Amino acid sequence: MTVIDLARKLNLWRQITTAINAVLPAAAAGELLPRLAELPVTQSRATRSLGVYVSRLGEPVCIRLQFAQELENLRETFLHELSHCCDHLCNQPGKRYRRAHGPHWQQWATLLGATPQRCGSSAALEKLYLQRLKLVAVCRQCGTEFRRTRRLNRRRKYFHSDCGGTLRLI
Ligand SMILES: [Zn+2]
Ligand SMILES: [Zn+2]
Incomplete structure (x- = not known):
């Protein structure tokens, strides 16, 4: 699965493209969107973390998501991790990703419609953790x-x- 697959499934792709086209010049949006679209989304089995943005050597690798969380949480987590990717590609291109929840990330999170906060929580995941x-x-x-x-x-x-x-x- 890739970002565009999941974004379509969650009915978020239009929201994402509209937001990006609204703030970036056409050329920059035209570069960013395909990179986001093709980014792999993989399944995480972690119960202490809802999701994570993975990068290596300055390049995005994937978004890992725990799919056992509630649908509303999943949308939020997905947009949260996607904001990390946008922040990385736009504000720190080619560099090792740093200041993960800094002001630039917060701008992206707000823009894409996620809560600009460090981490969320999920009752479903908490239950899964306790069961484990x-x-x-x-x-x-x-x-x-x-x-x-x-x-x-x-x-x-x-x-x-x-x-x-x-x-x-x-
Ligand atoms: Zn984060
Ligand atoms: Zn004892």
Whole structure:
């Protein structure tokens, strides 16, 4: 999937092109839009992050999105990440992307219709995260249970900092 595929699916492509054509000179818009359109969108399985804009060596690579979030969240996250790509290509072309949520990004986010804030949250993702937590250890001394998304390293010995007991790994 690419940005234009998802933008059409979410009914956002017209909004994006209209906004870009309104602020950029025709030549610049004509360069930016095809680059956005062909940018890959890939699926993220992260439960602590709604999405991310990935770049490498000064060039956009893709947008990764967690599709388990609510539709309204997905639109917001998509526009948020797309604003990073616009900010990168227009304000820091060819350079390693920096100041990810600075004033230039905020301008783009506002323009494209996203909330110009660092990160959003999603109740659906929060639930998914909690479901992924597994019981990974129990304190031998006091019985406290420890939940994480990943198992602990079996070659290590863990202690419960509150009581000093050793942990039994599960
Ligand atoms: Zn961001
Ligand atoms: Zn303990």
